[in-house]
Amino acid sequence: MTFNDKIDEWIKEAETRPASALTILKLVANRLRDLTERNEQLLAENLALQDGTRVQDYQKRIVHLERQLDMLKRQVGDGSSLAALPVEAESLNLLVYNAQGQVFRFALQDNPKTLGRISGELVSDGEFPRLLAVPAHEELLLLFTSGRVSTLRAEDIPLIQGDSFTWEMAAQPDEPHAGEILAALMPLSRLPLADFFLQASRRGFVKKTLTSLAQSILDNHYLGRGTTQKSDQPFDALLCQKGERYVLVTYEGRLLGLEVDDLTYSAEERIRISATDYVIAAFTLQPEQTILCVTQNGKVIQREAGFVEVAKSAASRGQALISPSRLEQGVRFIGAAAMKETDKVAALDAEGQLTVYEAGQAASAGTFQAGAALLSIGVIPATA
Amino acid sequence: MKIGLDFGTSNSGVALYDGHKVTVLPLDRENVLPEVVKTVLYITRDYQAAIGQEAIAQYYRDNINRQRRFVKKWGGEIEYHGADMSYVRDVFVYVDELKPGRLLQYLKTALRRKGFAGTRIFERFYTPGDLAQIYLSLLKARAEAVLGEKIEAVTLGRPVKFSTDLAHDRAAEETLRAAAHEAGFRQVDFELEPVAAALNYELTLEKPQNVVIFDFGGGTLDIAVMRLGGNQREVYANGGVDIAGSDFDRAIIEKRMLAHFGLGRVNHQPEILEMIQAVPDWMALPELGTPINRNLLEKAIRAGFASVQLKALQSLIYNDLAFTFYNRVEAAKIALSSEGAAVISLDDKDIALWELYTRTQFESDIFDYVGQVEKVLLETLSDAGLEPGQIDAVVKTGGSSSIPLFTDLLTRMFGVEKVKDTNAFSSVVAGLAIKASGR
Numbered sequence: 001m002t003f004n005d006k007i008d009e010w011i012k013e014a015e016t017r018p019a020s021a022l023t024i025l026k027l028v029a030n031r032l033r034d035l036t037e038r039n040e041q042l043l044a045e046n047l048a049l050q051d052g053t054r055v056q057d058y059q060k061r062i063v064h065l066e067r068q069l070d071m072l073k074r075q076v077g078d079g080s081s082l083a084a085l086p087v088e089a090e091s092l093n094l095l096v097y098n099a100q101g102q103v104f105r106f107a108l109q110d111n112p113k114t115l116g117r118i119s120g121e122l123v124s125d126g127e128f129p130r131l132l133a134v135p136a137h138e139e140l141l142l143l144f145t146s147g148r149v150s151t152l153r154a155e156d157i158p159l160i161q162g163d164s165f166t167w168e169m170a171a172q173p174d175e176p177h178a179g180e181i182l183a184a185l186m187p188l189s190r191l192p193l194a195d196f197f198l199q200a201s202r203r204g205f206v207k208k209t210l211t212s213l214a215q216s217i218l219d220n221h222y223l224g225r226g227t228t229q230k231s232d233q234p235f236d237a238l239l240c241q242k243g244e245r246y247v248l249v250t251y252e253g254r255l256l257g258l259e260v261d262d263l264t265y266s267a268e269e270r271i272r273i274s275a276t277d278y279v280i281a282a283f284t285l286q287p288e289q290t291i292l293c294v295t296q297n298g299k300v301i302q303r304e305a306g307f308v309e310v311a312k313s314a315a316s317r318g319q320a321l322i323s324p325s326r327l328e329q330g331v332r333f334i335g336a337a338a339m340k341e342t343d344k345v346a347a348l349d350a351e352g353q354l355t356v357y358e359a360g361q362a363a364s365a366g367t368f369q370a371g372a373a374l375l376s377i378g379v380i381p382a383t384a
Numbered sequence: 385m386k387i388g389l390d391f392g393t394s395n396s397g398v399a400l401y402d403g404h405k406v407t408v409l410p411l412d413r414e415n416v417l418p419e420v421v422k423t424v425l426y427i428t429r430d431y432q433a434a435i436g437q438e439a440i441a442q443y444y445r446d447n448i449n450r451q452r453r454f455v456k457k458w459g460g461e462i463e464y465h466g467a468d469m470s471y472v473r474d475v476f477v478y479v480d481e482l483k484p485g486r487l488l489q490y491l492k493t494a495l496r497r498k499g500f501a502g503t504r505i506f507e508r509f510y511t512p513g514d515l516a517q518i519y520l521s522l523l524k525a526r527a528e529a530v531l532g533e534k535i536e537a538v539t540l541g542r543p544v545k546f547s548t549d550l551a552h553d554r555a556a557e558e559t560l561r562a563a564a565h566e567a568g569f570r571q572v573d574f575e576l577e578p579v580a581a582a583l584n585y586e587l588t589l590e591k592p593q594n595v596v597i598f599d600f601g602g603g604t605l606d607i608a609v610m611r612l613g614g615n616q617r618e619v620y621a622n623g624g625v626d627i628a629g630s631d632f633d634r635a636i637i638e639k640r641m642l643a644h645f646g647l648g649r650v651n652h653q654p655e656i657l658e659m660i661q662a663v664p665d666w667m668a669l670p671e672l673g674t675p676i677n678r679n680l681l682e683k684a685i686r687a688g689f690a691s692v693q694l695k696a697l698q699s700l701i702y703n704d705l706a707f708t709f710y711n712r713v714e715a716a717k718i719a720l721s722s723e724g725a726a727v728i729s730l731d732d733k734d735i736a737l738w739e740l741y742t743r744t745q746f747e748s749d750i751f752d753y754v755g756q757v758e759k760v761l762l763e764t765l766s767d768a769g770l771e772p773g774q775i776d777a778v779v780k781t782g783g784s785s786s787i788p789l790f791t792d793l794l795t796r797m798f799g800v801e802k803v804k805d806t807n808a809f810s811s812v813v814a815g816l817a818i819k820a821s822g823r
Contacts, residue, residue, distance in 0.1 A: 001643065006740070013724055013742035020724020020742065027727050027740055147430060210482075216445060224430030228507055265453075265481050266429060266506060 091136040093154060094346050099127040099181035102170035105157040115354035116163045122352055122375060125181045131346050131378025132185050139188040145233040146180035147225040183234040194239035199226030200248060200282035202235045204271035208263040226267050236282040247308060249281040249293060249336035252327060256318035257308035272315040281336035292359060293321055293336040294377050298368035335377035342382035348375050386537035387527060388816025393492045393603025394629060395420045395809055398527045399817035406814040411526040412436040420809045425519050427505050428485035435522045446484040447704040454478045454675045478674040487707060491515050493603050495556045496546045513559040521567035537571035539820035540564060541580050541812055544606040544624035578608035579619060580815030581781040589613035593776035601782035602629040607761060609768035623764030627753050629784045633713050635749045637664040644737050645697040649690035655680055669706040699734040720746050721786040747789050754789055778803045781811040
């Protein structure tokens with residue numbers, strides 16, 4: 001249909017219903033006004049292109065962006081990884097939290113060897129307490145097993161003092177809703193420099209989410225469960241950058257390395273584990289770090305970053321950390337982390353004792369020499 | 385507590401009757417009419433669902449100008465059998481792995497479509513019953529939040545005919561019943577939608593009347609000829625046909641809008657023509673967004689074949705503008721019920737579409753449907769054993785019943801004084817609430 005045909009149809013409408021003539025006139029006049037304004041904008045743009053004004057504008061914008069990039073580089077340092085960012089040693093805290101969302105905050109300023117003892121029931125909803133070292137001014141993301149998230153400043157959790165504590169003395173900043181438990185705490189302050197959220201589930205599902213969606217995630221208080229199985233539950237979440245390596249370690253001593261770039265945006269099963277096995281640690285690994293794996297008896301197995309083979313198949317069985325005979329003897333893993341020689345490790349044992357060890361010494365001795373079976377560990381960065 | 389629930393093709397609603405008056409619950413505060421909840425469902429990659437304006441808002445927030453990444457995925461195998469040989473070939477599909485969610489419309493139409501087993505949303509397969517169940521459970525939750533108590537029972541509306549095939553019609557009703565049970569309603573019963581609309585009208589009657597209910601909504605036209613008022617309530621005959629608002633939207637797009645996307649200018653490129661001809665199909669359009677199609681379009685644009693129109697087509701497909709486009713078409717159609725002309729416009733990245741559309745054009749585009757509507761109306765009257773002169777009132781309900789062409793048809797057949805307007809969006813749900821109360 002040509003434009004003239006269309007005009008004929010408008011005239012026909014006006015002839016059939018004279019009242020429509022006014023409506024058509026108004027609509028056409030509005031269109032004419034819009035087109036005139038647009039025409040003026042295009043003419044102005046054309047002039048700016050011809051006299052070079054637009055080119056100068058773009059040059060200024062490029063200079064501004066380059067300056068911003070320089071500032072960012074200075075902030076990050078030479079390394080491209082998040083680990084290269086400085087950690088403020090003097091204000092480092094250790095958080096100990098359980099599935100009910102109860103959190104203790106311990107100060108680490110004086111390099112303590114022990115932090116005290118938590119009395120009472122340590123296992124909550126079938127989960128051991130977890131340990132996380134963060135700067136006091138850190139912003140934390142609380143991930144619940146329903147996929148719900150909330151945020152909290154670490155310094156809003158009261159510091160705990162003394163030698164003996166019960167869970168009743170712990171803060172509970174966001175009580176889990178019905179049917180959910182607290183899956184993990186995640187440091188959030190490096191969000192602007194990170195590319196992805198990574199989530200791991202107990203059954204070995206992994207999901208990557210763009211941090212460009214962070215605003216929507218935080219506004220909606222929802223990151224997602226990160227697993228497609230009903231019987232599964234989220235275990236951990238962290239921030240990472242492109243090109244990093246992600247490692248999963250399981251209870252029965254399987255280790256799986258994954259390239260972050262290969263991960264999908266949908267939750268997919270990445271490690272094929274037995275029915276009795278589950279993920280007990282998930283972390284990113286830098287080339288200069290080693291992997292510290294700890295059994296329930298406090299034995300330490302250390303592996304270099306080069307040990308990790310990157311799994312290419314969709315659901316690999318991963319690499320074995322111990323021999324099948326030791327597995328048959330009942331050896332199981334309670335924690336694993338990426339660390340440097342000079343880092344420290346906080347450990348919680350079955351008697352509720354919280355102890356801080358030198359990671360390097362423990363790795364060379366091959367044991368934490370804990371008085372009781374260990375439940376959880378957490379790495380305290382050396383800059384502390 | 386028992387409620388009436390109208391699960392409509394385009395809009396849904398919930399109402400309660402306390403024996404004196406019907407209250408249609410305001411379940412969508414974001415909507416222009418809070419008592420009307422759009423029958424749209426948005427399911428995210430994490431399988432979280434939203435309905436109504438919340439679904440639409442989330443869809444826009446997540447999708448407009450978002451990043452895409454297509455990955456080739458194995459979709460299955462096709463077996464070829466020849467005279468003396470057979471072989472199996474792999475089939476691959478392109479999947480946008482950054483797609484954050486999927487918006488679904490016309491959930492009720494899916495129940496009616498024979499042979500439609502369901503649809504895959506990310507890693508899960510949803511049957512029409514699953515989709516209806518998700519929608520109904522969210523609607524129920526909203527209603528319970530408004531009422532502050534648990535809803536145990538529901539009277540659901542259903543069209544006169546889900547299908548002309550009796551077995552399929554029964555199956556569709558059973559699917560909807562099962563979906564309602566799964567959504568948490570312990571007791572579920574049905575009432576024909578036009579009959580429900582009649583119950584609401586009956587409240588206004590002082591003496592018995594022969595009434596034609598003309599329920600013309602987004603998905604179907606349902607007609608009921610009834611005796612109402614006093615102590616008498618009898619259904620003389622029911623009729624229906626699969627014509628409704630969505631068909632008119634499609635007709636507008638097919639006849640007036642495709643030229644904006646290159647129809648008539650692209651002649652020798654069947655793949656591109658296929659894309660243009662898929663524009664009226666709202667559900668098919670997002671599936672066209674593959675890298676192969678993008679390359680095809682870009683090549684044609686660079687070669688100068690209808691570059692403005694094909695750029696608009698590319699923008700429609702790849703910027704997720706289909707939903708907006710369909711809403712603009714529907715809005716113009718609604719405006720033409722009261723105005724002589726309306727504009728269908730869409731101004732976004734690489735797309736600047738403007739079409740002045742008149743009522744004369746609209747009536748010409750849907751004229752074929754008038755004959756079909758008249759035929760089913762006469763057939764239903766004949767089934768009822770009544771002449772148009774024996775009808776005391778014609779009650780119009782549903783959005784499409786306001787289209788002047790059909791109002792004129794009713795006026796011509798029954799006389800202007802007999803054609804009664806009701807609230808197009810709430811008369812069915814109000815009747816369902818009355819029915820639910822056991823009156």
